[in-house]
Amino acid sequence: MDAKAILREHITKTISIPDDQFDHVFSHFKLQSYKKGQTVITEGTFVHAEYFVIDGCLKSFFINDNLKMFILQFAMPTWWVSDYSALYSGNKATISVDCITDATVLSLANEDREKLCKEFHAVEHFFRWRTNKGYVASQKRLLSLMNNDARHRYEELLNLYPQLYNLVPKHLIAAYLGISRETLSRLYNNS
């Protein structure tokens, strides 16, 4: 299935949209390929677009003053990723996005999204629901972080995304869970 079909299928889970309208919408997306390790959004620079993942795996992450990394999101196919705080506000990025594997994405510029939302009520509806889901997921993760210990969160993550176990280096999983790589290593080895 090509990028266009994947996006179409993704969108039509939330709204229905006639072919010609979708063609118009799709014309605003740009297909981009990245190599493993390449950076898509760099902390400290302006953010112009958000990205819909077609293939591969990206991460959005924050690096604190002690150079410790925290991962906000692993972005798998059909997920959206960006620094939304920076994108919506027009400020410089505080988080970065890069590629854990070779990746193909569809990029959508901020002003194109806003233009499309204005043109088509249904597109606005789609993006409202996409963010709704993101918001709910983020709240869930907040609760889990406060409520559950590291082992519990680790099992939760692997249940939700079994692919991650083989796809993503363990120290990145630790950075997502909010624990050190050593603690993660001990979690699944010593009992």
Add this chain to the structure above:
Amino acid sequence: MDAKAILREHITKTISIPDDQFDHVFSHFKLQSYKKGQTVITEGTFVHAEYFVIDGCLKSFFINDNLKMFILQFAMPTWWVSDYSALYSGNKATISVDCITDATVLSLANEDREKLCKEFHAVEHFFRWRTNKGYVASQKRLLSLMNNDARHRYEELLNLYPQLYNLVPKHLIAAYLGISRETLSRLYNNS
């Protein structure tokens, strides 16, 4: 300023809307008063509405198996609060909402919000942006929870919402920060 004017002012920060349209929108809201301690959403029951705070302070919270409480949000005037996970999905609530002080809110039923979003493109736009902001705030809090220690998060909270210090009992602030009330007490005494 009455409830209608407060809502109008709140909405027109994001969209512009003619008087007659706003009147129609407003007619779907129901003004409700609660006493301190009253419950607005009860865990385990179905959720039908979301709430726009006119006056007072509410909290949305989760209680785990050990009866430990975690606060997701303090809802102050012009904030929205509900169990959005339950509201959007139609499932029973996993979090509760109650009143820290006497409170006045405008309730908006889920199907009325969806109806209004369908009727007026601008209303859909408004709700998209409201959720955008919530999503960004939630991500920020996630990062802070992973990145910063308790003292840092405490100061962050008080900077952002100085009113909370006098308005809200300390053990609730602790439940928001994800620490025990004892630890919070030690934070600002034995400094």
Add this chain to the structure above:
DNA sequence: ATAGCTGTGTGACCTACATCACATTCGAAA
């Protein structure tokens, strides 16, 4: 093949915070 880098395991030790127990203060109701 060798060098070098990235990822991972593991021991020793440290620390922020939790938990438990009890004392104290304060505000609201009787």
Add this chain to the structure above:
DNA sequence: TTTCGAATGTGATGTAGGTCACACAGCTAT
């Protein structure tokens, strides 16, 4: 004004997870 419960302070002690240090395995590029 007394009483009672909710909120808060504080000491003693426990523990999950962090940090540091070092070992070693497996790629990749020369």
